[in-house]
Amino acid sequence: MSLKHAILVLLDREPGSGYDLTQRFAKGIGHFWQASHQQIYQQLKKLDEEKLVRFETQAQAGKPDRKLYRITPQGQKVLKRWIKASDKPPVVRDALLIKVFAAQPEDYPALLAELDRHLQIHRETLASHLAQEAGYFELDEAHQRRIRLPYLTLRRGIRYEREWIEWLQETRDLIAEDRLPEQGA
Amino acid sequence: MSLKHAILVLLDREPGSGYDLTQRFAKGIGHFWQASHQQIYQQLKKLDEEKLVRFETQAQAGKPDRKLYRITPQGQKVLKRWIKASDKPPVVRDALLIKVFAAQPEDYPALLAELDRHLQIHRETLASHLAQEAGYFELDEAHQRRIRLPYLTLRRGIRYEREWIEWLQETRDLIAEDRLPEQGA
DNA sequence: ATAGCCATGTAACCAGTTACATGATTGA
């Protein structure tokens, strides 16, 4: 159910088309919630049926019509209620860890390559998060204050990536050297 | 597709019934892969159809028959291939972060309560991981060496929980005091 | 030319959750 609420959150900040929302998911909140355009269009349809959003069609020269969605007062009420509700942390399901768990010495070369691949991915994600953070630090204090909570979610993304990188490096090195980790590290 | 392989990993170490596997998922590898008994029974059925596992029925007094599953040579081949294959990191989808992102001052009390709830959950999970780690350190070095890779996945779980706790504490305090985070922290 | 952006969607499928169902044994 959270995708619907994520959409409501974005539309509450600013009306937009399905296409707009797809971009905003990718750029803005993609580090904690991802959604494809297919999913977004389907959910917008459902949200419209539930009267939590409504839209105006905007004709455009040489392009398909744009549907500009906005949240309804009802949608805002539902959103408020959801924000105050509680839910449990998402379950972790990570195939890489199954592989680390199960690998035998003859699998180590392939596993090391895979760990390196993941290292690279996480380093890239971290770099992009840090770039975003740098932009935040350039803002004046009043503006920083206004987007403080979104910034805190970015911090979480940064921490998350850093944590992965540390573990991957450590694990990579330990497997490569085939020795025991030191206690208390 | 990873659940199937996770099951193959467990059966490769030791044959077991659906029920056994449910326990092993909960205790052993639950920190990186969770599965309900319903899912496990369904997947075992499919794995059997694909000839990647087979089973013997064991009659039991006063209890339903136990189906003891074991991996087949074919299953082992498929498993080896999968371990060496590569996949991308799982996508993150976390409702709590949507809430932090979207919260307005009037939502802060509810949000703080929610952050505290999550803090507690993560502290409990960390405690259970640390208890498991303590058991590992008590083993002699040869035994430690033998289960080194599974231990590395536990370390990842520990790091993950610690990271959450740090972020939750920091975020909780910042929202409670309603002030800006310090740069470079 | 060809890739990328703008802009919309449908359909089939896969993975995971929730609800429902049964029933004996053991310990508090």
Next chain:
DNA sequence: TCAATCATGTAACTGGTTACATGGCTAT
């Protein structure tokens, strides 16, 4: 007597992914 453990499953549903489909405009 009530909850937990052992032991198996089916069915309906929800959420998300992959594949398919259309088509003009703009920049290299």
